[in-house]
Amino acid sequence: MEALVAVVTRMFIKYWIYVCGTMFFFVSFEGKIVLYKVIYMVMFLCCVALYQLNYERWRNLLRGFWVAVVVYSMLVLILVYTFQFPSSPYTWSYYTGLSTHRLEDVGLEKFSVPVLFTRIFIPAAFLLVCIVHLHYFHEPFLQLTDLKTVVDTHNSTITRLVHSDGSLVDLSVGGPPEVHLEEEKGGGPVDGEETWMKEEEEEEEDYPCMFDRETLSEQLTVLLSWRLVVDRLSVLFLRLLLSLQRMQRLLWWLLELHINKIVSSYIIWVCVKEVCVFNLLFVLCVGGALPCRAWRPLLSGVCTVWTCVVTVCKMLYQLNVVQPIGYSVNCTMPSNSSIDLSHSVLYSGPVDPAQWVGLRKTDGKLLDYLRYNLMMLALLAFEVTVYRHQELYRLRRNKVPPPTRTLFHDITRRHLDDGVMSCVKYFLNYYFYMFGLETCFLLAVNVIGQRMDLFAAGHAFGLITVLSHRSRKRIASLWPRYCYFLSGVLCFQYLLCIGFPPAACADYPWRRLSSTVDSNVVKWLFLPDHLAPPNPLFLLYDFLLLLGASLQLQVFEEELQPAVQVLAGDNSELDGDDAQICDPIRRLRLSTVPDFMLCRSYLDMMKVIIFSYMFWFVLTVIFITGTTRISIFCMGYLVACFYFLLVGGDLLLKPLRSILLYWDCLIGYNVFVITMKNVLSILACGFIKSLVLNHCWLIQLFSLACTIKGYTRPEQQSSKQCELPSDEAGIIWDGVCFCFLLLQRRVFRSHYFLYVVLDLQNTQLLASRGAELFEASTVKAVRARLEVEKTSMDLLKRQMERIKSRQQKFRKGKEKMLSLTQDSFHTDGQENKKRQKEWWRPWVNHASMVRSGDYYLFETDSEEEEEEKREEDEKKEEELPEKSAFQFVYHAWITDSRTAMRAHRNQKKLLKKNSSERRSRRDDKRTETGVIEVTEEDEEDEEVEDGPDTVLRRFSNTLRFCWVLLSALLDSLTAWLSGLCQEHIDISTVLRIERCMLTQQAKQGDVPSREAINVYYQEQMMKSSRESGLDDSAHEDDEKGGSPDAHEEEAGGETAEEKPEPEGSETGGDSTVDAEGCPECQVAKTSQRSRPKLWRMERVWSSASSEEISGTFSVGESEQPSSSCCLLPPSYSLALGLDQQEASSSSGPPPPARTQELTASELLRNRTFYDDELEASDRFYGNQPQLLQLCYALYNILAARSETVCYLVIVLNHMVSASCLTLVLPVLVFLWAMLSVPRPSKTFWMTAIIYTEVTIVIKYFFQFGFFPFNQKLEVDRSKPFHPPNILGVEKKEGYVLYDLLQLLALFYHRAILKCHGLWDQTVTMETGTPCHHDDQDDSAPDNPSNNMADPNNTLRRRGQRRTHSSSTQQRSPAGSVSSGTQLPGRLDLLLEKLRELSIRTKQYSVSRCMSLYHPLCQFFRALVQPEYSAVTDVYVLMFLADTVDFIIIVFGFWAFGKHSAAADITSSLSEDQVPEAFLVMVLIQFGTMVIDRALYLRKTVLGKLVFQVILVFGIHFWMFFILPTVTERRFNQNLVAQLWYFVKCVYFGLSAYQIRSGYPTRVLGNFLTKSHNYLNLFLFQGFRLVPFLTELRAVMDWVWTDTTLSLSSWICVEDIYAHCFVLKCWRESEKRYPQPRGQKKKRVVKYGMGGLIVLLLICIVWFPLLFMSLIKSVAGVVNRPLDVSLTITLGGFQVDTPVLTHTCTVKVCVH
Secondary structure (H helix, E strand, O other): OHHHHHHHHHHHHHHHHHHHHHHHHHHHHOOOOOHHHHHHHHHHHHHHHHHHHOHHHHHHHHHHHHHHHHHHHHHHHHHHHHOOOOOHHHHHHHHHOOOHHHHHHHOOOOOOHHHHHHHHHHHHHHHHHHHHHHHHHHHHHHHHOOOOOOOOOOOOHHHHHHOOOOOOHHHOOOOOHHHHHHHHHHOOOOOHHHHHHHHHHHHHHHOOOOOOHHHOOHHHHHHHHHHHHHHHHHHHHHHHHHHHHHHHHHHHHHHHHHHHHHHHHHHHHHHHHOOOOOOHHHHHHHHHHOOOHHHHHHHHHHHHHHHHHHHHHHHHOOOOOOOHHHOOEOOOOOOOOOOOOOOOOOOOOOEOHHHHHOOOOOOOOHHHHHHHHHHHHHHHHHHHHHHHHHHHHHHHOOOOOOOOOOOOOOOOHHHOOOOHHHHHHHHHHHHHHHHHHHHHHHHHHHHHHHHOOHHHHHHHHHHHHHHOOOOHHHHHHHHHHHHHHHHHHHHHHHHHHHOOOHHHOOOOHHHOOOOOOOHHHHHHHOOOOOOOOOOOOHHHHHHHHHHHHHHHHHHHHHOOOHHHHHHHOOOOOOOOOOHHHHOHHHHHHHOOOOOOOOOOOHHHHHHHHHHHHHHHHHHHHHHHHHHOOOOHHHHHHHHHHHHHHHHHHHHOOOOHHHHHHHHHHHHHHHHHHHHHHHHHHHHHHHOHHHHHHHOHHHHHHHOOOOOOOOOOOOOOOOOOOOOOOHHHOOOHHHHHHHHHHHHHHHHHOOOOHHHHHHHHHHHHHOOOHHHHHHHHHHHHHHHHHHHHHHHHHHHHHHHHHHHHHHHHHHHHHHHHHHHHHOOOOOHHHHHHHHHHHHHHOHHHOHHHHHHHOOHHHHOOOOHHHHHHHHHHHHHHHHOOOOOOHHHHHHHHHHOOHHHHHHHHHHHHHHHHHHHHHHHOOOOHHHHHHHHHHHHHHHHHHHHHHOOOOOHHHHHHHHHHHHHHHHHHHHHHHHHHHHHHOHHHHHHHHHHHHHHHHHHHHHHOOOOOOHHHHHHHHHHHHHHHHHHHOHHHHHHHHHHHOOOOOOOEOOOOOOEOOEEEOOOOOOOOOOEEEOOOOOHHHHHHHHHHOOOOOOOOOOOOOOHHHHHHHHHHHHHHHHHOOOOHHHOOOHHHHHHHOOOHHHHOOOOOOOOHHHHHHOOHHHHHHOOOOOOHHHHHHHHHHHOOOHHHHHHHHHHHHHHHOHHHHHHHHHHHHHHHHOOHHHHHHHHHHHHHHOOOOOOOOHHHHHHHHHHHHHHHHHHHHOOOOOOHHHOOHHHHOOOOOOHHHHHOOOOOOOOOHHHHHHHHHHHHHHHHHHHOOOOOOOOOOOOOOOOOHHHHHHHOOOOHHHHHHOHHHHHHHHHHHHHHHHHHHHHHHHHHHHHOOOOOOHHHHHHHHHHHHHHHHHHHHHHHHHHHHHHHHHHHHHHHOOOOOOOOOOHHHHHHHHHHHHHHHHHOHHHHOOOOOHHHHHHHHHHOOOOHHHHHHHHHHHHHHHHHHHHHHHOOHHHHHHHHHHHHHHHHHHHHHHHHHHHOOOHHHOHHHHHHHHHHHHHHHHHHHHHHHOOOOOOOOOHHHOOOOHHHHHHHHHHHHOOOHHHHHHHHHHHOOOOOOOHHHHHHHHHHHHHHHHHHHHHHHHHHOOOOOOOOOOHHHHHHHHHHHHHHHHHHHHHHHHHHHHHHHHOOOOOOOOEEEEEEOOOOOOOOOOOEEEEEEOOOEEO
């Protein structure tokens, strides 16, 4: 209770003075304002002013102040009460000489009894409050607020209750004091729960024998229970107090940080709301206090005193003695003025001079009138209170102010890179310290954009002046003058807002009769005016800029302090003038920021986005800025954006000085555009009316429109001919662009950007590494495919040999039987008949062999099935595949969810165990721990599962099953997506590892190079070869039959041994790859993966051994002309490695470039390079949630298929635009890009990028409204052959949207190619520096192998030699003549120069023609005669695309013919004829399908290429030029035609892919029979049910396939294959989805599957009738009769009028 009393007393002491201050307002503003109330307010204002100006003097005079207030209150009460006597008014008037009205102004007035009570009650209450304060709380209050004498309040109960360092034991009743003593000795508070536990233990120890817990009485138990409850509530209440205290401290600290800004902002806001002479002093004080911090206390005191003066003046002005009518002025309005001046301040009414000063009558609402001034005074006093409160708080706790004004004191610069939360806290602390300068620049742009007047132009020029200094140091030296400039401009503008006093009745010069200045021009010039005064709200934006500049001035001062640099970080940036920047590797070693490029946390990911990708995002913003408005300035944005997009990658690798120079030029142009728009706004806002009438082209060219409110705009009728671009004006997008440009400039000058530059350099070094890996995978795929083909051919030959041997045995048996029957004949006749039988032998012909049908013809060892079974067993032994989500659902379906979850968990455990066993090879200890943890978790889960089966448990099991199902579905989807781009993921991983290797070299101070990576791989290969041992290699050579020249192929021990075949074998004496000894044969399933990109591979080994290899080739060709290499192309032998055995030996080290033959998967499988940062990054990505893993998989798909995305966007852009400008790129895509081997070249992508940029510029140029064809847009928009429409330059909304999307896709693809080493297609197999052409030409004669390899270069060199020799021969006579006496004439010299010029011209023209001819020939040669190709078969997809197009034609044929739709269908059905358009389209589509099938079966690549070219040109010409003529509407308005064209583009892409890859060797078989599952089974059965489709396909296959079978036999074989496929599908489904034996089918299966089948059959039976009914009701048009006419005449008689006429309408009949 004493504690509560103490708390309440302390609160009264602290806050009772606020009650007294509040009573001052009640006394002063209650009722009518009188003089004694003004004196009350004067006393209060003097107290507040003294409190702010001198705190100690205020404390000393505070007692006297309250005594004076008490005495004055008593005097007021006595005077008011005594004035109620009857003779008092007369007495006061007689002795003072004041009238009754003047006495009322003083406050002496007669009242009625109720009113008198209210008049006396409030002063009496105020007197009582003051007396209570003076008697009880004044002295304690003085002690509490004494800053010199610090009271020790740590031991008081109140402080312990409130302070966080207090004890918790004081609240416990009867608690032991020992705990408190221990707590004080420990130096910190003991937790409440531990305290209660200790108390209970001590109680048990104190009463061990006297009491037992069970024998306690009931009352004692209740007391103890209540005591525990009270104790717990006390602890909770104390914790609440502690939380409130922390919040209070935080609030006071925030107020200390920002109270100055709050007070300054409020003062300016008050001055802007009420523009007068009184407030001018406030503006001057704020304008001087912000840039000059030393003057802030003085100017704050001036503001306080002036606020008190203004308040008193305003209160005195409300007295009745002041009458404004007496001194108001009426001004006379001129009669012949051309402007309506009735709304001017001078002529709208009487002019009160006091209003210009700031005084006006309020009509009883004085408090509302004074609220701004009183609030200002309160804020000024509160500001001082905040500072003194914090000073008192620190004095009492012996604390010092923090060195930095931050929110989180424990967060410094070294915590910035710890995590996302630390980074957020750091920027909350030091945002303005880091980015204050850029914020000020943005505030300046905001001022310009919000005002757009003369002073905004001044701000723009000031901004240009500051930005021109560029360096932060030079800007810091200029910044004080810039702050003074802003302060002076603010004060000067406020003077303009005040203007001259209107009481003089003198108008401004621009409002006189002789002036023709428009009001809009006056507003733009921000001139004082009585008719249209300047908008004072604009000063708020100037104040915000001044406030930011003042804070930045403080930052410039603080960043030079060492203490601030330690806590907040060094604010210096990378300077272009620094010499160390020229060496980024050296600068990187000196940098203290961590490497973030490997993304080990979410913060690193944010850094990568900001520092790596911000540049491209900024360029996108620049593009949007340029295209959202149509003006000549925005075209400059487009040009700059395209330039930086093209050279951006090279620009980032330049020195920092060059980067900043280019970027500052872009910033300068941006600021120039902002300035020019501001300057031109005088035309848009001031002279827009004359421009609309006479200079509309100027409005369209510069996009002139006034965007500021308050300006008068021209009427809509006059602006119909000239549309104002109001939506395209303004500088909003310019400001956004400026913001991102400044942010990117900070990125360039950041120390983090060094890692981005290093990564770009590493990417440039690995520019062709991805191409090497892709080519290595292609070579491996070719090897695997040829090996599979060779194995299958060998198997087929062995089976044929067995059939032949058995056939010979059967033939010998028959011959013996015939020989026994012919013994009775004569010898001569017997010989003749024998010859005849031998010649006839009817059982040997084809018919007898087909019809014999014995089983010996089909006896086989089924080697294929045994090999497949062996491979499946090996796969099962290697790894158990994880069940998919569908298998998990099926398992739960046939059993129950609990069993399925248990099986799923066991499978997860097994997978974890297998993965832990793999990790145990590297880290045994970590693996053992992981296995133990997994086992314990599983045991716990099993224990949890045991228990009774309740409803709650079932519900939890259901939720758990749904969660597991969702998780399995996400895992399956992620795994499937990752499998689609596994090769891309492997290559990107290898490149990531190699970039990490190059980064480690740079961090060690070495220059990164490819040689180091190759040397590292060679060392690892040598190390692995030494570790393998010579004995093991010899044993393997004996087993594999390898030659002594065999060598190791890969780092992981994979070898490609080659052994010679026997002399009698069919393949000849050349060496082939052994199928059993080669480990690559186990990887033969590579062909099942996504097809690798193709590439022409010059050599797979080093050029150093090129002479040996060429020599070996010549020897091999001369010695073994009948080898198997003669049966294969040379590149196939290269792919198989048949010639590399001769080029290397097992005794020597592997060749240097052998590492380039390793594929990405092999490098990852045999990975030897490990790095801690790389491992941390892998763990970070591996521990991501499943949803993020799915997002990563989707991004990998996008990156792996970025080329397809570009094609798709190009086609969509053309479909939407349907113009000549967009027609070029689709044609180039189908005839160049998609036919390029192995992928589109760098030239194509640069061509597409540049063409897209040129297209955008052309479209942008024709968007200006002054072109004639842009005047009638609605009329010409639907015309298909209107020139702007067909060219693609029509003016429309979103004209460049798809072009922007296309440009982004192209640049994204370019970034992907550069990142994955595919941009540079020159696969440099040499590890040294690349040789120049001159060096190659010089070394050409010394290297005969190079001459043999490149005959074109040889011819070129010979031509050069002839030219050189001829020129020397022509010059030799001149030289001989010069030695003689005669000199050549000018004519001879001229002829000689002409000859040399003609020769040079001829050489140049020939070289240019050859430079165009050779790539073209090489392009077609790569298609028709490829070096090697991983063949593919996409005919099925092409057929499906054609089928979809066929369906589109059938159901939407009207879109390709006449314009109408339903009428054509109805008329065609009614006339019983086939429409011509439908017939032509169907025949053409079916004909292309037949031709495509024929080309596919004949495997004619050249024919397919010609067919592709014809189709591309023909279809594009027909769809975009012929079809719009027929349909009389544009292509982009024909949805069916767009859909048909899109599907046809898919066909073109598949066709080009087929041409580029080549046809497979064996093309027979249905595509649905490639895999055995339910989907393929049902689709195959449906395919066979289509009438005549199976027979048509069989006949076409028989016609265009070389075979010995007859047509009937061919169809029989097809039928056999079909039955075998159906059986295999059922067997495979039984394996994949097993069904327990003896278990009946569930009802879900029966009614689900069976019910759907029954419903489908019913629909098939009754669908025709339903279809005809719907067609009749929907498409049929019923022609109802409207009227009937009947006329009867007499035949043979010519009468003018008929006998009878009858007309009947629907409703009425008329006779």
